[in-house]
Amino acid sequence: MNQQRIWSWMVALLAGAMVLAACGGAPSAPAPTTAPPSPTAAPATAAPTVAAATAAPAPTAAPAARPGRGAGDTLRILYWQAPTILNNHLAVGTKDVEASRLVLEPLAAIDPEGNFVPLLAEEIPTVANGGVAPDFTSITWKLRKDIKWSDGSDFTAADVVFTYQYCADSRTACTSVAAFRGIKSVEAPDEYTVKITWEAPNSYPYRVFTSTRGAILQRAQFEQCVGEAASTAADCQAANLAPIGTGPYKVVEFKPGDVVIYEINERYRDPERPFFKRVELKGGGDAPSAARAVLQAGEVDWAWNLQVEAAVLQQLASQGGRGNLVTYNTANVERLLINFTNPDPALGEERGQLSQPHPFLTDLKVRQALALAIDRKAIAEQLYGPAGYPTCVFLWYPPFAQSVADIFKDCNQDIAAANRLLDEAGWQRGPDGIRVKDGKRLSLLFQTSVNTLRQKTQELIKANWAEIGVETELKSVDGSVFFGGDPGNPDNIGHFFADIQMYTTGATEPDPTSHLCGWISSAASQKENEWRGTNNMRWQNAEYDALCDQLRNELDPDRRVAIARQMDALIVSDVAMIPLVARPRVAGASKDLKGYNPSGWDAELWDIANWYK
Amino acid sequence: MGRYLLRRLLFAMPTLLGISVVIFAILALAPGDPLAQFAADPSVPPEVRDAIRENLGLNDPWYIRYVKWLAALLRGDWGYSFASRVPVLDLIAQRLPQTLQVVGVAYLVAILMGIPIGIISAVRPYSLFDNLATTFAFIGFSVPTFFTGLLLILIFSVRLNWLPFIYDSTLRVTDWETFTRQVRQMLMPVTVLALFQTGSLTRFVRAAMLENLPADYARTARAKGLSEQAVVLRHVFRNSMIPVVTLLALGVPTIFTGAIVTEQIFRINGIGELLIKSIQNSDTPVVMAITFIFAVLVVVFNLIADVLYGILDPRIRYD
Helix, strand or coil, X not given: CHXXXXXXHHHHHHHHHHHHHHHHCCCCCCCCCCCCCCCCCCCCCCHHHHHHHHHCCCCCCCCCCCCCCCCEEEEEEEECCCCCCCCHHHCCCHHHHHHHHCCCCCCEEECCCCCEEECCEXXXXXXXXXXXXXXXXXXXXXXXXXXXXXXXXXXXXXXXXXXXXXXXXXXXXXXXXXXXXXXXXXXXXXXXXXXXXXXXXXXXXXXXXXXXXXXXXXXXXXXHHCCCHHHHXXXXXXXXXXXXXXCXXXXXXXXXXXXXXXXXXXXXXXXXXXXXXXXXXXXXXXXXXXXXXXXXXXXXXXXXXXXXXXXXXXXXXXXXXXXXXXXXXXXXXXXXXXXXXCCCHXXXXXXXXXXXXXXXCCCHHHHXXXXXXXXXXXXXXXXXXXXXXXXXXXXXXXXXXXXXXXXXXXXXXXXXXXXHHHHXXXXXXXXXXXXXXXCEECEEXXXXXXXXXXXXHHXXXXXXXXXXXXXXXXXXXXXXXXCCCCCCCCCCCCCCCCCEEEEEECXXXXXXXXXXXXXXXXXXXXXXXXXXXXXXXXXXXXXXXXXXXXXXXXXXXXHHHHXXXXXXXXXXXXXXXXXXXXXXXXXXXXXXXXXXXXXXXXXXXCCHHHCEX | CHHHHHHHHHHHHHHHHHHHHHHHHHHHHCCXXXXXXXXXXXXXXXXXXXXXXXXXXXXXXXXXXXXXXXXHHHCCCCCECCCCCCEHHHHHHHHHHHHHHHHHHHHHHHHHHHHHHHHHHHHCCCCHHHHXXXXXXXXXXXXXXXXXXXXXXXXXXXXXXXXXXXCCCCCCCXXXXXXXXXXXXXXXXXXXHHHHHHHHHHHHHHHHHHHHCCCHHHHHHHHCCCCHHHHHHHHHHHHHHHHHHHHHHHHHHHHHHCCHHHHHHHCCCCHHHHHHHHHHCCCHHHHHHHHHHHHHHHHHHHHHHHHHHHHHCCCCCCC
């Protein structure tokens, strides 16, 4: 009996010890080896920040008296997708690109109006100043001579050349590699000059080393990281999480998938900036709660990409009183794409091939009727609110359009006209109200990704189409599958095994060439190219193809704008795609934050050095 | 006893192997792409994504990838995360403290509250206390954590502005001020989790106690003149512990995997958050590591529970 009691006590003690070990041990857990090897990673104490807070001016101070470097305390930023890596070239999402931008900079940024702003370069090369070769086969960047890396070493052309070499090795697996395509060589004629030569004339010579995917890596830090070592060598893994940069901030602590802590890079080129001593970029959660954190609770100063339903967002903004919505333009348009090939499963291997035209969507009148029946205004106002404008065109930003009034003129809903077109095309209403022609029902399969906003848009469009006697079957596919590139999965946008699909896309750079030329006939997505063609609606239009050739070869800026407008108009008049909603991006800012100027052509945080309170 | 343990451990090997095959196959066969976030981004075209998949070894058939993974694991290499390009174990090590703190404390609170409440409820069935406790337990385990979490945030963060709802994982407890901040940010997630676990534990303990209280041995003990306290705590409680121990022991491994929903709501960078994000992003090495370590823990704690039965009930023999 006695012995048993001792046993039971021992068990109790053991169990207690286990639970205690599990909990009590936690706070003293050793620092993970992935912590940035920065010498300044000492634990941050509250003392210095308190002093700074009292020194900081009242938020109502006149904007003219913008205080100097380090006068502000902590800037709190919330990204509902958490950054997982800070090496821009290995980024797996926008959140990584954004988080790395505080540290790693490109040669030039692009402001919201689409103008280039030199950062590490002395000026923007053009044909006029001799920076761009008259035949557009090369570009020469003159670098600033006063730039230092945050470790004190000089920034030179060797770093820029190295960045190219780093990504040119396919085993490095750079996700930014598309920007470097078509390059013949990147050379450094002298310490502060970089010359990029293309294999063929390039009408848009600014893609390399600019904007979101052009960050320059420090050669000294990444020299041993070219190829597979980029992911496998321990030093490179550490470097990917704490790159040395030229930007206004340096990383002092980074927990992948959670939070990045930055402090001022004392060697930043502008002695007056940045204002905030410290930046905390927290990640995780979801968009609605991020909106609540900035607009209602005031827990953060900036929240990224508030993709929240219009009603909820407006309610939070008006009731919260702690923050403002900040919208800024991109090239993105939510659109319907029309399948010009037959997705009928009965066709087997021939499904979606160009040899199998669509039974009725190849009829222009049917496509026109579908477009006319849609009430874009209702979709934009009821569902998107401040984050969407109804649009009749795809190029809705300067220089193609000057205001949101310009883009919604001649595409109001017109049910009568749509019905008339279908009558003319010979589609008669059947007993159930659905139109029939030659025994074929006018029935569509309409797919998009899983997203509340998209499902509601689908419902509205389905109701619009029901009014003109079109039957619609709705389908939604998980986003990672829908946008995924798996050649074996029939549910993605590349296969497009449906009649209509809906998603958002748009040019990622001010120049629309590569985006517009993605819809040419030869880019059709087919079995032969593993369903990777960019023209996934398989639209075939010789006139459009010719315009694309013209655009690629035209160097005069005004004529380029005219050609791009013509291409846009052709897509709309031939109803290959139906533009629905132009989508600016929406962020949230606390009421006292000033100086931000987010750009749709660059990272949202591109000018964070100018932010202040 | 020694031979029993050895036998059980040997049996565990094929079990774990089987578990890892099944998880790997499910992960590999499920659609998904580590670069899916770039999918709608024209600046990362499909052929670039494909080249990167090839580089990460994702284009091989799943059984080849599995053999590679297993071979690397036997050398002690858990692989690196596709999203961070960091060794998987580093990521887990970074997340574990937060999970153990929040989920572990909640578990401890649940045990410290659930067992006494269950005992008192059973000893005084249908009293006011029992009715209150049963109602509380019923609400506790039937209301989902995402609901209680949001409710607490709305009340204590948004309305009253008392507690933060963004967990600051960089906070280091160095003095009283930082300690109170740590307690404040843990308060809501711990409450949410503890409420849920206390609920189920209370019901378990109460049911087990009610079954044993009228048992013959309890009557014998009372007849021998033992005090009611001794009868309940030393005899009935100990016998009632057998089902409870199973519940508790199998609950310990779940501390490791964290609380997916609660961690997500309060933005705690715990293991659960890592797991769900990695599943969403098809970050196979991370998912494999977490699920495999979890499987090992489940097997081990099953064994511990079995050994504990023998200690609680001497009639159980392992030979």
